[in-house]
Structures are given as structure tokens and as C-alpha cells.
Amino acid sequence: MATGRVIFHVDCDYFFAQAEELRNPSLKGKPVVVCVYSGRTPDSGAVGTANYPARKLGIHSGMPIAFAKKKATPGTVFLPVDLPHYSAVSGKIVRVFQEFAAKVEKTSIDEAFLDVSQETNGDFSAARELALKLKHGIKGKTGITVSVGVGPNKLVAKIASGHQKPDGLTIVQPEKVRDFLSALDVEKIPGIGGKTSAKLREMNVNTVKDLASVPVAVLVENFGRARGAFMHNASLGIDESEVTSERERKQLSIIRTLKQDAKNPAEMEGFLKEISEKLFERVKAEGVFFRTVSIIAIDSRLGHFTRSKTLESPANSFEAIHSTARALFESFFSEKKGVVLRRGGVGVANLGEPKNQKSLSDFA
């Protein structure tokens, strides 16, 4: 698995909670739970991130806040998310990344890939030294600890960064890739989640080694062309994808929980205007045109539904978002008689600069 490349994947440890500990050191040692409150009831919402003491109590990301509160001990601290603050910390960390690598791909607020092939001359011993310097640099300049995975490609680096946490460093040399992967559960492969692994389990495939022994044709048959090919390559540790600094955004969306369930369009009028305005602000900030407007509806039984409409020509106005979304919700409500809406969202896609935008009229 010699690719000539050396890739880092850096994952900030329990990021939101760690950022909170950083600005309020008295939190350290206590269970800290950072919450995404939905505003419906005082405790409705989900856990964003929990620090390690909280995890020891069985509190994890995605868990309902009310559930987390049942598990909490008296000293447990619950805090609301403060994304602007975490973004500022994240920005500082990215600036450290840029001191270490020319190619940096930020994939989320707390994760990034670094291509350090040049900086290390393709040498994994040099990579170890560089990774340690990077960890120290980030800790010194921002106070944040991170876990780093080092490998010959993004796939291996990403799996490696999750191997030892927190404050971890896992290096997988090219010739060790197969050994490193083979014993792992298939769910360690990014892109293989609960549904896919359950299906694989039924096929008696549990580890990456098992997966590697399945003929690619069988995977394609069961999971589709792209997915099957991806799974096959991943099982062998193969991933040619590049670290790309500039990825253009392809869609923007926003989804919120209603204060009260809506049974018809009228009951969500104010809500829809609000989220349309919020989305419009982001469209303005990005300076993009869009051609598709979509809505997402989540009913009281948590079923997910999407509807979308592609416009004749590119738009960038609040009106285009609001009126199209309203029409989509109206037809959704009349199509699905008796639906009770719990959450709703709006999105735009088919983005582009006005001059680059393809419109249907171009083909007429």
C-alpha cells in the first residue's frame, strides 16, 4: 500500500465540551454535557458532545437530553451549544494546521485532513515527528488536545485517528495497512454505518478481513455499483481520493423543530418565514444563486420526507425561497392527509455563480 503519500487525519477530542472546559477550567474533571436544545420543552433536544467523565456515566452524542439527565450525577454540568465560540477555536486550530501542511482539508468544525507528503518527503518516521510537533503546536497555541491518525491515504488516516483517543497518535505504515484493518469491525470504515453493517452481518461479514474476502460482484449486487466498489476498495485499504482544500458547497439547508406541531400550512406560516429568512441570510453571505428549492418534513412519528422543485432559472431572492417552500409544504399537506408536522426545513441546491448557472432556457 505504498502510495508515496503521507496523510494526517486530525480529530479534536470531545470538541464542544473541551472548548467549554478551556474557557471555564473549573469544569475540568466534572461531567460536561453540551446540549442542542430544540426549544420545544425545557429539556427537549439532543446531546451534542459529552466529555469523558460524562461518557463514563453512559452519556453520548445524539442522546436525548432528558435521557442524559436521568444518567447524570449531581455534579454534572449541562451547557447549551455555542457554535460561534467553537468556530473561533476551530479557526485558530486550522491556522496551526496551515503552518504544518500546504494542503489542508477541513471536513467539519473539529476534523481535518492534512497532506504532508511534501513536508515529510514520504517518510513515516518523519511523519511521526511532525505529528507530535503538530499536537504540541495545537495544544500550545489553542489548549486543545487532538487525536491524529497517519496513513498512506485519507481512509486509513481517518480510521487511525479513531483508534486511540483522546490525545492519541496512531501511525499506520503502508506495509501495515492490511494487518491494521483486517481485525477491525466493518463499522470502523467511514461510510459503513448501522444499516449497512447489519446487512453485512446477515451475510456473515463482521470484520474488514471478512469483507475483503467477498467478491466485489456480490457487494455490487447487494449495495449498488458505487457503494459496492467503495466497500471493496476500503476493505483493502485502497483510497485514491485527494486532500482538497477548496470544496465548493453544493447545497445549503436549515431544519428546525416547531414549538408546536403543525397540522396545516397556516399553522407553520410564521415558522416557515423565519427559517426561509435564515436560509436567505446564508445564501446572501455565500453570494450564490440557486435553481432548486427543497423542503424537509419530519412528522410526529419521526418519519422523514423531502420534496423539491427546480426553477426555470437561477434565483437568489428571499421570495424565491419562501414562496417555493410554501408551495411545496402546501402540496405536501394536501398529499399527506392528516400529517402532523414536528420539524420542518428548507434548502437550496443546484448552486452556482450567476454566470456559471445553467438554466433550462439554455437548452431550449
Add this chain to the structure above:
DNA sequence: CCCTCGATCAC
């Protein structure tokens, strides 16, 4: 090729 929608992943 394009559009729509559900599904999946993972944040």
C-alpha cells in the same frame, strides 16, 4: 441527461 424522492451516513 435531468428531476424528484427516499435512504444512508454521520455531525
Add this chain to the structure above:
DNA sequence: CCTCATATCGAGGG
């Protein structure tokens, strides 16, 4: 009792 945001795929219809 269940947040929020994005990318990607595949199927079905055109």
C-alpha cells in the same frame, strides 16, 4: 423522547 447539516447514491420517471 428523538438536534442539525451535508453529500452521495440509486430508483423511477421523463
